[in-house]
Amino acid sequence: MSLPAKALVQAAANSGLRAVSVRHSSQAPKVALLGAAGGIGQPLGLLLKQDPLVAHLALYDVVNTPGVAADLSHIDSNAKVTAHTGPKELYAAVENADVIVIPAGVPRKPGMTRDDLFNTNAGIVRDLAAVIAKASPKALIAIITNPVNSTVPIASEVLKKAGVYDPKRVFGVTTLDVVRSQAFVAELKRLQSTVRIHTFLCFQGHDASKTVVPVVGGHAGITIIPLLSQVTPSTKFSEEEIAKLTPRIQDAGTEVVNAKAGAGSATLSMALAGARFANALVRGIKGQKNVQCAYVASDAVKGVEYFSTPVELGPNGVEKILGVGKVSAFEQKLIDASVPELNKNIAKGVAFVKGN
Numbered sequence: 001m002s003l004p005a006k007a008l009v010q011a012a013a014n015s016g017l018r019a020v021s022v023r024h025s026s027q028a029p030k031v032a033l034l035g036a037a038g039g040i041g042q043p044l045g046l047l048l049k050q051d052p053l054v055a056h057l058a059l060y061d062v063v064n065t066p067g068v069a070a071d072l073s074h075i076d077s078n079a080k081v082t083a084h085t086g087p088k089e090l091y092a093a094v095e096n097a098d099v100i101v102i103p104a105g106v107p108r109k110p111g112m113t114r115d116d117l118f119n120t121n122a123g124i125v126r127d128l129a130a131v132i133a134k135a136s137p138k139a140l141i142a143i144i145t146n147p148v149n150s151t152v153p154i155a156s157e158v159l160k161k162a163g164v165y166d167p168k169r170v171f172g173v174t175t176l177d178v179v180r181s182q183a184f185v186a187e188l189k190r191l192q193s194t195v196r197i198h199t200f201l202c203f204q205g206h207d208a209s210k211t212v213v214p215v216v217g218g219h220a221g222i223t224i225i226p227l228l229s230q231v232t233p234s235t236k237f238s239e240e241e242i243a244k245l246t247p248r249i250q251d252a253g254t255e256v257v258n259a260k261a262g263a264g265s266a267t268l269s270m271a272l273a274g275a276r277f278a279n280a281l282v283r284g285i286k287g288q289k290n291v292q293c294a295y296v297a298s299d300a301v302k303g304v305e306y307f308s309t310p311v312e313l314g315p316n317g318v319e320k321i322l323g324v325g326k327v328s329a330f331e332q333k334l335i336d337a338s339v340p341e342l343n344k345n346i347a348k349g350v351a352f353v354k355g356n
């Protein structure tokens with residue numbers, strides 16, 4: 001691995017990419033969660049309620065918010081919980097928010113692609129972004145709603161139309177791809193390094209909580225590109241392992257959709273990933289710079305306007321786009337193949353807003 005790439009991954013590890021920080025400051029961050037009563041929203045609300053950095057958790061949904069808020073408000077952590085239901089209460093939910101996390105929208109069923117959600121979810125994200133543009137134009141916006149490759153351009157276009165767009169403040173959440181990659185790599189390498197001493201099995205090697213895998217590109221199919229050449233601790237993979245792991249990571253969302261057999265898509269792992277990313281944004285706001293992979297407006301890769309890479313987060317959102325670093329020939333091919341697919345997804349999102 002090249003030195004800059006190594007430094008980048010090390011920086012990610014050191015920056016607390018994985019850990020929930022417990023440092024307090026005098027600021028009192030407000031986090032608004034839109035889609036709070038859903039499959040992701042409820043466990044994500046639970047995790048955010050327990051994040052010591054969150055002072056106010058504003059829960060918004062079109063249904064069932066009061067029950068979720070009453071339930072969460074009985075947890076003995078410091079975050080104040082407020083409930084906001086229906087479009088009339090959206091403004092109050094997002095007003096003065098530092099971070100807005102959006103898992104509002106429908107999930108996939110078996111046989112669907114993420115793009116099949118576009119017709120329903122594009123309008124949801126557009127309408128939420130329009131209110132955010134008025135009520136909280138400086139908030140950092142973390143979009144979970146699929147298809148992320150298109151919903152991020154949709155929100156961005158709405159903010160542009162309103163004259164308040166700041167490319168450093170709009171994020172597509174790709175943390176689940178990172179979380180999964182870290183889980184799968186650690187599992188594979190832990191199994192490989194299990195040794196038998198007499199009758200005991202001794203586990204050596206990869207600790208999932210210390211494995212760091214950058215994932216770049218976007219958040220659908222071939223646009224999800226795990227950089228296995230940049231794993232830390234430094235890890236060797238055979239060509240066969242790379243050929244198996246890469247599509248497993250790309251199709252991991254579908255693996256969950258199929259296993260849930262019509263009952264939705266990933267919710268629990270996504271809640272963890274969303275909470276980790278929201279915590280990183282809040283830490284950045286508080287001046288604790290840290291590195292995360294996220295799908296943002298980016299010039300990291302030629303010919304495409306939005307791309308996920310490791311980015312440094314700080315008080316104003318994206319402080320620095322760290323790029324893809326040194327990649328293998330295999331990974332470069334995947335990056336090249338992702339560009340036309342991403343451009344299609346981005347153009348569809350942009351046209352949705354401009355045509356309206």
Ligand SMILES: NC(=O)C1=CN([C@@H]2O[C@H](COP(=O)(O)OP(=O)(O)OC[C@H]3O[C@@H](n4cnc5c(N)ncnc54)[C@H](O)[C@@H]3O)[C@@H](O)[C@H]2O)C=CC1
Nearest residue numbers: 035037038039040061062104105106107144145146176270
């Ligand atoms: N970025 C990622 O890695 C992932 C993204 N997702 C996506 O997250 C989204 C949500 O998934 P789930 O929570 O499982 O779905 P869900 O159907 O369980 O929950 C969605 C919630 O959004 C609410 N909602 C619908 N329209 C709304 C609006 N206009 N304003 C506010 N809330 C609204 C619903 O009432 C519901 O409570 C889906 O689009 C799914 O594809 C899911 C997993 C991973």
Ligand SMILES: O=C([O-])CC(=O)C(=O)O
Nearest residue numbers: 108146176253254265266
């Ligand atoms: O696969 C889906 O539809 C939900 C999702 O984005 C994921 O789990 O990565």
